[in-house]
Amino acid sequence: MATDGKSNLSFVLNKPLDVCFQDKPVPKINSPHDVLVAVNYTGICGSDVHYWLHGAIGHFVVKDPMVLGHESAGTIVAVGDAVKTLSVGDRVALEPGYPCRRCVHCLSGHYNLCPEMRFAATPPYDGTLTGFWTAPVDFCYKLPETVSLQEGALIEPLAVAVHITKQAKIQPGQTVVVMGAGPVGLLCAAVAKAYGASKVVSVDIVPSKLEFAKSFAATHTYLSQRVSPEENARNIIAAADLGEGADAVIDASGAEPSIQAALHVVRQGGHYVQGGMGKDNITFPIMALCIKEVTASGSFRYGSGDYRLAIQLVEQGKVDVKKLVNGVVPFKNAEEAFKKVKEGEVIKILIAGPNENVEGGLDTTVDEKKLKEAKASGDSGCC
Numbered sequence: 174m175a176t177d178g179k180s181n182l183s184f185v186l187n188k189p190l191d192v193c194f195q196d197k198p199v200p201k202i203n204s205p206h207d208v209l210v211a212v213n214y215t216g217i218c219g220s221d222v223h224y225w226l227h228g229a230i231g232h233f234v235v236k237d238p239m240v241l242g243h244e245s246a247g248t249i250v251a252v253g254d255a256v257k258t259l260s261v262g263d264r265v266a267l268e269p270g271y272p273c274r275r276c277v278h279c280l281s282g283h284y285n286l287c288p289e290m291r292f293a294a295t296p297p298y299d300g301t302l303t304g305f306w307t308a309p310v311d312f313c314y315k316l317p318e319t320v321s322l323q324e325g326a327l328i329e330p331l332a333v334a335v336h337i338t339k340q341a342k343i344q345p346g347q348t349v350v351v352m353g354a355g356p357v358g359l360l361c362a363a364v365a366k367a368y369g370a371s372k373v374v375s376v377d378i379v380p381s382k383l384e385f386a387k388s389f390a391a392t393h394t395y396l397s398q399r400v401s402p403e404e405n406a407r408n409i410i411a412a413a414d415l416g417e418g419a420d421a422v423i424d425a426s427g428a429e430p431s432i433q434a435a436l437h438v439v440r441q442g443g444h445y446v447q448g449g450m451g452k453d454n455i456t457f458p459i460m461a462l463c464i465k466e467v468t469a470s471g472s473f474r475y476g477s478g479d480y481r482l483a484i485q486l487v488e489q490g491k492v493d494v495k496k497l498v499n500g501v502v503p504f505k506n507a508e509e510a511f512k513k514v515k516e517g518e519v520i521k522i523l524i525a526g527p528n529e530n531v532e533g534g535l536d537t538t539v540d541e542k543k544l545k546e547a548k549a550s551g552d553s554g555c556c
């Protein structure tokens with residue numbers, strides 16, 4: 174596709190709470206192994222909102238204007254000379270982090286740990302809320318015919334959940350507790366179920382989130398109380414009849430009280446996974462970890478095979494990511510969408526576009542149907 178003269182509208186964060194639209198040059202295909210993708214849908218992640226509000230996450234500080242967004246799907250509009258596996262018109266989910274491929278972590282298959290990772294919308298790298306995005310072909314995943322572009326934009330958070338849940342080493346029939354019922358916790362619960370967990374308990378401090386969790390993937394829910402972590406843990410175990418404790422506990426909240434309760438909920442010899450990000454340092458119950466010989470793991474983004482598995486889970490109907498989408502807004506309303514996420518009114522909002530007239534076009538079938546249903550039921554989401 175000739176991109177000369179094409180608009181490449183991008184949603185740029187200048188500094189906290191200061192965003193604008195900029196028409197940037199369309200990126201060039203710099204390697205024969207790259208593809209150029211017209212971005213069709215992008216989900217808003219908590220980290221995008223955090224950068225918008227605070228301009229930093231930990232030591233990642235926005236010093237220069239940065240395009241936001243990293244949960245995207247789009248349509249291929251051009252391919253490099255060496256690309257054999259994808260063609261113009263293919264609909265793809267974009268994996269938004271590009272490792273060096275040479276360091277010890279990349280070579281041992283843990284490329285998500287690459288210290289030279291260039292991750293979209295993690296400063297100093299621009300994100301995917303833009304018209305065109307260029308990426309190595311092996312970080313673009315063709316969507317099966319039955320998977321929509323909107324679902325494609327949700328593959329990124331689902332891949333996060335796949336990676337977290339892999340660390341929990343869940344066996345069929347085991348019991349799993351997931352702390353936090355935001356998008357990541359909900360998806361972890363769904364993946365745990367898909368892995369064959371017999372009980373999946375969602376824990377949160379917001380009743381409406383638990384109601385949704387029950388309708389989405391949880392077999393049991395627990396509304397965390399302002400009591401000691403030990404008491405919350407006893408209550409969770411009793412609420413879901415977990416015997417001596419859960420086989421695996423995943424934290425997808427990043428909240429200190431939840432992490433503390435988690436170590437009391439997990440059974441002897443069970444698995445604990447830290448997926449949530451929060452304060453750098455917290456008080457951590459080391460005696461529970463030690464005496465129960467709990468295996469504790471961290472989980473960061475996603476690695477080999479996670480995107481493919483995420484797409485399969487959607488294709489096979491094992492994780493219905495569409496249910497998380499409360500609304501789809503046009504690109505020009507991106508800031509409104511960020512406000513809605515900040516206000517906690519939605520689980521997931523997708524931003525459509527900015528490209529609506531490129532080859533492949535926009536797949537609006539899912540959102541139009543969903544929006545009509547939402548409007549009919551009086552729940553207009555954010556749109």
Ligand SMILES: NC(=O)c1ccc[n+]([C@@H]2O[C@H](COP(=O)([O-])OP(=O)(O)OC[C@H]3O[C@@H](n4cnc5c(N)ncnc54)[C@H](O)[C@@H]3O)[C@@H](O)[C@H]2O)c1
Nearest residue numbers: 353354355356357377425426427428431449450472473474
């Ligand atoms: N490990 C990774 O690579 C990775 C990737 C993306 C997001 N994250 C992190 O995962 C976490 C979840 O992401 P999200 O997008 O779902 O965020 P979110 O903020 O939407 O969800 C967090 C949930 O935790 C709940 N919560 C807060 N305190 C709690 C408590 N004491 N007990 C139980 N629940 C509590 C909140 O009500 C909320 O529903 C965040 O910390 C995020 O930073 C990690």
Ligand SMILES: OC[C@H](O)C(O)[C@@H](O)CO
Nearest residue numbers: 218220292294295333474
């Ligand atoms: O899903 C990926 C995450 O949102 C990112 O790692 C972010 O939290 C930090 O850049």
